[in-house]
Amino acid sequence: GQQLNQSPQSMFIQEGEDVSMNCTSSSIFNTWLWYKQDPGEGPVLLIALYKAGELTSNGRLTAQFGITRKDSFLNISASIPSDVGIYFCAGQNLHNSGGSNYKLTFGKGTLLTVNP
Amino acid sequence: DGGITQSPKYLFRKEGQNVTLSCEQNLNHDAMYWYRQDPGQGLRLIYYSQIVNDFQKGDIAEGYSVSREKKESFPLTVTSAQKNPTAFYLCASRGRTEETQYFGPGTRLLVL
Numbered sequence: 001g002q003q004l005n006q007s008p009q010s011m012f013i014q015e016g017e018d019v020s021m022n023c024t025s026s027s028i029f030n031t032w033l034w035y036k037q038d039p040g041e042g043p044v045l046l047i048a049l050y051k052a053g054e055l056t057s058n059g060r061l062t063a064q065f066g067i068t069r070k071d072s073f074l075n076i077s078a079s080i081p082s083d084v085g086i087y088f089c090a091g092q093n094l095h096n097s098g099g100s101n102y103k104l105t106f107g108k109g110t111l112l113t114v115n116p
Numbered sequence: 117d118g119g120i121t122q123s124p125k126y127l128f129r130k131e132g133q134n135v136t137l138s139c140e141q142n143l144n145h146d147a148m149y150w151y152r153q154d155p156g157q158g159l160r161l162i163y164y165s166q167i168v169n170d171f172q173k174g175d176i177a178e179g180y181s182v183s184r185e186k187k188e189s190f191p192l193t194v195t196s197a198q199k200n201p202t203a204f205y206l207c208a209s210r211g212r213t214e215e216t217q218y219f220g221p222g223t224r225l226l227v228l
Binding site for chain 1: 120122156157158159160161164174206208215216217218219220221222224
């Protein structure tokens with residue numbers, strides 16, 4: 001099956017620093033999603049990317065859908081303490097055959113710690 | 117408020133017992149999903165349902181069962197056949213015209 005390699009596994013940064021994390025896949029996706037999970041909570045959608053080459057921003061967050069459709073990155077600028085959490089990438093393919101539509105494949109996550 | 121609710125937040129089970137986790141949504145979403153999350157791991161799909169009275173196995177369905185009798189409800193039963201049930205369980209839903217899934221707050225299951 002499809003696998004996602006997400007890196008780095010963890011990051012320790014100082015408040016105000018910029019952060020970058022990425023995901024690569026063994027096969028192509030036609031949608032990339034980035035989620036953030038706070039401890040003991042469900043993931044919350046940050047950014048959705050639907051087109052190869054697309055660059056999308058949401059406040060201090062910027063994400064790009066790689067041209068090859070096998071990778072995506074997420075940047076966080078000017079980090080703040082509330083950015084702490086686990087960030088997940090997820091890839092999705094829309095299939096025409098029944099039963100496999102909209103299944104997400106998740107990376108293992110990047111644990112971000114921000115020191116005030 | 118619209119959203120996805122999971123109950124309880126924490127659940128304790130004795131080894132060998134079945135237990136059912138609740139997932140309810142009032143978003144009028146057609147599709148619902150159950151994931152399992154282990155420490156340091158991504159989310160893995162257990163079961164999903166794209167419409168009432170229909171559901172499909174995900175990647176790790178063994179030891180689990182589901183039902184979808186109502187559009188707003190998608191309960192997950194962790195059976196005694198699941199050899200390593202201790203995990204964080206997440207439910208998600210998706211609207212028919214949407215391409216993204218929205219998650220509930222999760223239930224942490226601990227087998228004693």
